[in-house]
Amino acid sequence: MNHRPKVLFFDVNETLLDLSSLKENVSELLNGRDDLLPLWFTTLLQYSLVTSAGGQYADFAKIGAATLQMVAANNDIELSKRKAESLVIDSLRDLKPHPEVKDALTRLKNDNYKLVAFTNGSNEGVNQQMKNSGLTDLFDELLSVESAGKFKPFKEAYDWAAQHMNVQPDECMMIAAHGWDVAGAQWAGWRAAFIARPGQQQYPLAPKAEIFATNLQEVADLIVTYSKN
Template sequence: MSNIKPKVIFFDVNETLLDLTVMKKQVGDALGGKDNLLSLWFTTMLQYSLVVSASGQYKPFGHIGAAALQMVAANNGITITEEEARDIVVNALQDLPPHPEVKDALQALKNEGFTLVALTNSNNESLKTKIEKAGLTQYFDDLLSIESVGKFKPFKDVYNWASNKMNVKPEDCMLIAAHGWDVAGALWAGWRAAFVSRPGQQTFPLAPKTEINESDLQKVADILITYE
């Protein structure tokens, strides 16, 4: 499939397109300034999003993030109420700036005629808000939230639903993401994938290899533009 243009390019949103630095600071402050707890919080949020999906349940991603924040805080002798945690996480997740190269990269792909779609674990309302606030709305042909499926990525149902929604076969889809678990899920669902190796991110060694692995979105776009 390499060097053939994918019919639809799907983008993970948090961290892939949007910079979480400011949000991490807000969460870090809530955890008493213990920066080492940030990655633990994020991992716990992802773990429990999978627990919720595996159990046949659905809760908004921001609420899972808030619950994870309460758990990590409690283990470190810090008390945060559910209301406080949701206020921190939900609000912070909706007001994230794009990484510096993102707008130019998306514009370059749009100029080449690619169909661009956001695919995120955030709910529909949050997705629309964060893309608008980041000034990215005009680049996307569609905004898809897993809320419509009731399961989180990397459940295979999500990728199958997204390809059906865009009326394309899995092999004609490509996911661009900065998370090893997300590109792994897409590849195992029969999609193609490109990995953006943001700081602190790695691909999963037991998953199939992504066809593109670059340090930022512009470099990924530069390669995709050469495809025929």
């Protein structure tokens, strides 16, 4: 039987919170071009990595707005910085949880797991997201890579989070719906659970996650069976 991780870390966007409303709002700004949404998400991740690789840091939502302007410009869609930032920031902060999330987190909390939200979003952003989604009281801590100065999946972000929680890497489990987040965590020495939200896949060149599930309830149902010894 598997032993219990000391801390469960949860990615926020898409893992816990449903991105449907964000996608609808962004699509509207892009003149209904739903086909551009995957390109925007990919460009957002690309430039968050570019920012960290260059030794810089910027608010993730502002990178999202900047990359949205890039995608719009490349497709002859006029979009101002003010409008892009307002929509991305407001939409991210008003996301709703996936249907099973509250019950799954409650089950884990009642089983005495330490629960930590760990996001590429800002400190202010994650606090607003958890408050607006009604999840704040289910977490022991809300952590942002802003305090680490590096975005996930850079190893420094996971190292900082483990040190902040005063645990060793192999005592941490990352629960995420993004193959890159699961890969980054495992390469940093963490355990991982992958949630296969629609459109998400594990990275084939990374180790397979310890847990593969289609939603957070399935993850919780398995983790509560882990040995406490």
